[in-house]
Amino acid sequence: MSLNNEPQQTSPGDVGLVQPATFACEQPLALQRGGELTRFDLVYETYGELNADASNAILICHALSGNHHAAGRHAESDRKPGWWDVCIGPGKAIDTNRFYVLALNNLGGCDGSTGPLSVNPATNDVFGPDFPTVTVRDWVESQARLADHLGIKRFAAIIGGSLGGMQALQWAIDYPDRLDSAVLIASSARLTTQNIAFNKIARSAITSDANFHNGRYAEHGVLPEQGLRVARMLGHITYLSDHALAERFGREIKSGDPDQGSEIEFQVESYLDYQGEAFSQRFDANTYLLMTRALDLFDPAAEYDGDLTAVFAQTRARFLMLSFSTDWRFSPQRSTDMSNAAISAGRDVSHAIIDSPHGHDSFLLPVPRYIDALGAYLNRLAQVTNA
Amino acid sequence: MRSDLALIADLIRPNARVLDLGCGDGELLAELAATKQVNGYGLDVDADNIRRCLERGVNVIEQDLNLGLDNFADDSFDMVVMTETLQSVHNPSDMVDAMLRIARECIVTFPNFGHWRCRAHLLLRGSMPVAKHLPHDWFNTPNIHLCTFKDFERLCHDKRLNIIERLVIDAKSNDANSTPRKRPAANLFGATAFYHLGR
Numbered sequence: 272m273s274l275n276n277e278p279q280q281t282s283p284g285d286v287g288l289v290q291p292a293t294f295a296c297e298q299p300l301a302l303q304r305g306g307e308l309t310r311f312d313l314v315y316e317t318y319g320e321l322n323a324d325a326s327n328a329i330l331i332c333h334a335l336s337g338n339h340h341a342a343g344r345h346a347e348s349d350r351k352p353g354w355w356d357v358c359i360g361p362g363k364a365i366d367t368n369r370f371y372v373l374a375l376n377n378l379g380g381c382d383g384s385t386g387p388l389s390v391n392p393a394t395n396d397v398f399g400p401d402f403p404t405v406t407v408r409d410w411v412e413s414q415a416r417l418a419d420h421l422g423i424k425r426f427a428a429i430i431g432g433s434l435g436g437m438q439a440l441q442w443a444i445d446y447p448d449r450l451d452s453a454v455l456i457a458s459s460a461r462l463t464t465q466n467i468a469f470n471k472i473a474r475s476a477i478t479s480d481a482n483f484h485n486g487r488y489a490e491h492g493v494l495p496e497q498g499l500r501v502a503r504m505l506g507h508i509t510y511l512s513d514h515a516l517a518e519r520f521g522r523e524i525k526s527g528d529p530d531q532g533s534e535i536e537f538q539v540e541s542y543l544d545y546q547g548e549a550f551s552q553r554f555d556a557n558t559y560l561l562m563t564r565a566l567d568l569f570d571p572a573a574e575y576d577g578d579l580t581a582v583f584a585q586t587r588a589r590f591l592m593l594s595f596s597t598d599w600r601f602s603p604q605r606s607t608d609m610s611n612a613a614i615s616a617g618r619d620v621s622h623a624i625i626d627s628p629h630g631h632d633s634f635l636l637p638v639p640r641y642i643d644a645l646g647a648y649l650n651r652l653a654q655v656t657n658a
Numbered sequence: 659m660r661s662d663l664a665l666i667a668d669l670i671r672p673n674a675r676v677l678d679l680g681c682g683d684g685e686l687l688a689e690l691a692a693t694k695q696v697n698g699y700g701l702d703v704d705a706d707n708i709r710r711c712l713e714r715g716v717n718v719i720e721q722d723l724n725l726g727l728d729n730f731a732d733d734s735f736d737m738v739v740m741t742e743t744l745q746s747v748h749n750p751s752d753m754v755d756a757m758l759r760i761a762r763e764c765i766v767t768f769p770n771f772g773h774w775r776c777r778a779h780l781l782l783r784g785s786m787p788v789a790k791h792l793p794h795d796w797f798n799t800p801n802i803h804l805c806t807f808k809d810f811e812r813l814c815h816d817k818r819l820n821i822i823e824r825l826v827i828d829a830k831s832n833d834a835n836s837t838p839r840k841r842p843a844a845n846l847f848g849a850t851a852f853y854h855l856g857r
Contacts, residue, residue, distance in 0.1 A: 591712070610719055611729045617675070617697055623708050624720045640705055647712040655715065 283362035285352065286318045286343035291383065294417050300378075304568075306403040309392055313417050314339045314383035315375035318359060319367035321422070327658035328423045329365060329649075330414065330450075331355065331374040332431030332438035335506075335562050336554060338382035341374035342367075357637045364646035369653045370427065378413050379405045379561045387486075387557035400486025400557055407434075407569045411441045415449070425449050427656040428649065432456040432634035433601060434562070437569045440609075443586040444571055451656055453588045454645070457598050457634040459605035460579055460612070461570040466600055469509055470563040473502035477556050486557050495556045500547030502559060507546050512597035512630035579612035589619040591648050593641060595633040596626045621648070659689060662767050662827050662850060666739055669765065669854060670694060674736040677760060679723055679753075680743030683707050684716030691716070724748045727756045735761040742850075744768045746800040751813060758857050763822070766853045770826075772806030772845040791849055807845040810853065820856040827852055 294313045301307045316339050321328060331341050333354070342359035344352050359365045359372055376384040379402060387402040394401075418426070429439040429450050436458025443453045462470075477483060480498030484491050508516065520539040527535040575581035590613050594603035603624045613620035625641045627633040633641065652658070659667070663686045670676060672694045678687055681700025684707070690696035699717045702708055711718035721729075724747055738757040745768050747753050757764040769791050770776075779787035786796040794801065805813075807824075814821055826848030844851075 607721075607729070614699055614719070615731065615734065619717050620699075621708075621712055621716075621718045622720055623705075623712070623718075640709075644709055644712055647709045651713055651715045 284360055285356065286360050286367055288347070289316050289318065289340075289343035289345065289353075291316050291339055291345075293383065294420050296413070296416050296420075298416070300409070300413060300416075302403050303406045303408045304404040308378070308385065308403070311378060311385035311413065312383070312389075313375050313378070313385075313413060314380075315373060315417060316340060316342075316353075317374075317421075318342050318372040319370055321371040322658065324657070325423050326425070326427060326656050327370050327653070328418075328421075328426050329370045329372045330418070330426050330429045330442075331359070331365075331372060332410075332414070332429065332435035333374065333377065334431070334433035334435045335566065336550070336559075337435070338380060339374050339376040339384075340382070342372070354635065357635070358642065358645065364642050365430070365649060366646075366653070369658045370649070373417075373421065373423075375414065375417060377405075377410050377562075379558060379565070381555035381558040386555070387561065388489075388555055397489055398557075399489055402557060402561060404564060404568075405561060406565055407437050407441045408445065410438055410565070411445050414438070414442075415446060418449070425451065427652055427658055428452040428454055430454040430456070431458065433458055433631065434566050434569075437566070441569075441571065443588040443590070444582060447585065447587040450588050452591060452648075452652055453586075454591045454593070454648070455606065455609065456593045456645075457595055457601045457606075457631055458592070458609075459601050460572060460582070460609050462567055463605075467567050469505065469600070470567055473505050474560055474563060476501035476505070477559060480556075483556065486560075488556065494551070496551040499551035499554060499556055499559065500544075503550035503554075504543040504547045507543065509600050510631040512599070512628060514597060514628050515630055515632075518628065579608060580615040583609075583613045583616035583618050586613075586616070586618060590621070591645075592620065592622040593634075593644060594622070594624050595630070595638075595641075596624060597628055598631045598633060600631045659685060662741060662852060663689065665825065665827075665852060666741070666765050666767075667693070670696060670737055673697070675734070677701070677730065677735045677738045679727075679738065679740040679757070680746075681707070681711065681716070681718060682741075684711035684714055684718060686739065686741070687711075687716045688714045723753065727760060730756075730760045732759050733761065736763070737761050738764040740764070741767045742769065745803050745805065747803065750803050750805075751817075754813070754817065754819070754855070758819070758855065763854065763856050766851075766855065767827070768810070768851050769801070769804070770807055770845065770848050770851045771804040772808060773849050774846050777846075807848060807851050810851060814853070814855065821853060822856050823852075823854040825852040826850070 297310050299307050299309050340353040341355045342353040361368045376382040379386045387398045391398045429442045431439045436455035439453040477498035480495035482493040483495040523538040525536045525538045525541040527533045571582045572579045592606040594606035610620050610622040623644045627638045676698040678700040687698040701721045738761045744750050776787040826844045827850040
């Protein structure tokens with residue numbers, strides 16, 4: 272038996288099989304843009320153990336198309352683990368030997384939490400397009416109720432990439448004393464005009480699909496699959512860098528030969544078809560519209576005449592920002608804008624710009640320096656929060 | 659702690675806002691946070707240094723000093739520090755101006771190229787000095803603006819800067835026991851120059 276109290280050194284492993292749980296909140300939630308939800312469900316997963324003083328909890332906030340299944344597998348036969356399995360697990364950057372990790376599907380999602388696919392108690396029909404507009408602030412409010420339910424008064428860290436980072440920032444604004452650290456990865460304090468424009472095109476692809484029926488496709492027994500496919504294809508190429516696409520597909524031809532009179536199909540086209548198809552089968556169109564709208568609307572500085580320093584002055588958390596050199600949708604400059612504001616406000620902040628060829632998608636990938644930096648930061652956090 | 663860092667730590671007031679340009683592994687800021695509750699930020703571009711800073715809880719921003727410091731407002735800090743880095747920036751003159759724009763005071767340390775060993779190396783061997791504190795060859799050195807005490811004094815004079823204090827740290831500057839001192843013939847015997855400047 273070992274006589275010292277040092278944590279066991281284990282090689283990084285997986286969280287193994289996990290089961291989602293559901294938090295049923297029966298208290299009404301008033302929404303920022305008007306209206307309310309009389310009740311709601313949030314589906315979530317947890318990894319690791321909550322310690323006795325509940326000081327080792329980390330909340331993971333998901334991005335546009337994410338959900339509660341961040342790590343591990345639901346069944347041995349699952350082809351892929353959760354979406355952030357590269358970072359969450361025993362001995363990984365978000366170390367489940369030390370931290371209790373909570374991930375959920377946001378309100379308005381399509382993976383089990385209350386959203387457009389849920390039944391509207393007022394009408395006994397599915398919400399569909401009648402699901403109210405939810406904002407990042409509404410998400411934070413609903414997540415705070417989940418934290419209350421789980422007995423977490425204060426998170427050691429709230430971590431998110433992209434839209435997830437916006438939620439971490441909103442937490443730091445709305446509940447300054449309920450988190451030690453906010454980790455904002457490939458994120459921004461507001462979308463650029465170009466980003467809103469991309470979202471507009473993606474939404475137009477969906478709403479102009481003949482099967483969309485003003486969002487009431489379920490009543491017509493159809494899905495706006497073509498629209499979702501195009502939306503996903505557009506999104507997908509903007510999440511990658513020019514270099515990453517060229518490196519992966521080049522000008523390789525998948526099929527066809529003009530000499531034989533058959534149409535050429537490039538490898539990249541086939542890939543986009545596959546991605547679009549897979550997405551259109553798993554994702555709800557109304558949720559896509561709602562999530563991109565929440566992205567567009569996020570702008571905490573708007574209440575302060577655009578003064579981001581005034582926003583950070585409301586916060587007390589330590590901030591870590593990680594951005595990626597080739598990310599042109601949430602460029603390193605957006606993180607720099609936030610770190611500048613945090614410094615002006617006297618907040619603790621660090622920002623590392625990770626050299627990665629994979630564009631915005633880097634935050635989901637095992638980029639060594641990124642994983643290292645996140646792990647180094649959280650290792651320190653585990654010490655100061657007694658995790 | 660490195661003796662030049664200990665010397666700097668002594669000059670910084672409790673609770674001050676400190677910007678450390680080229681902060682390395684964050685040793686100075688970690689010390690200042692622990693002993694003086696300083697609100698400090700370090701700038702660096704080296705991945706290993708940045709990871710070390712994150713590990714020890716030092717605020718570190720990945721920023722290339724040569725691309726300017728325009729993101730820091732006038733008088734937004736109490737002290738700007740730059741240790742052993744001035745000689746490697748593209749424009750040391752502009753850098754000193756920026757430091758004294760961001761804070762009323764700054765501290766700069768740099769290797770003294772007028773040290774007798776450098777002079778002897780060039781005189782006797784006829785090649786660019788390579789020494790313990792200047793380990794690179796001329797073609798791969800990051801130290802593109804080496805200068806002597808005398809050179810730096812002239813820059814300060816031309817800029818009409820207030821030299822609050824000038825000290826010499828001898829060749830054993832990495833030993834915790836070596837004592838910085840004011841010393842005659844500094845330009846000949848001082849390995850590292852230490853300047854505390856004001857506007």
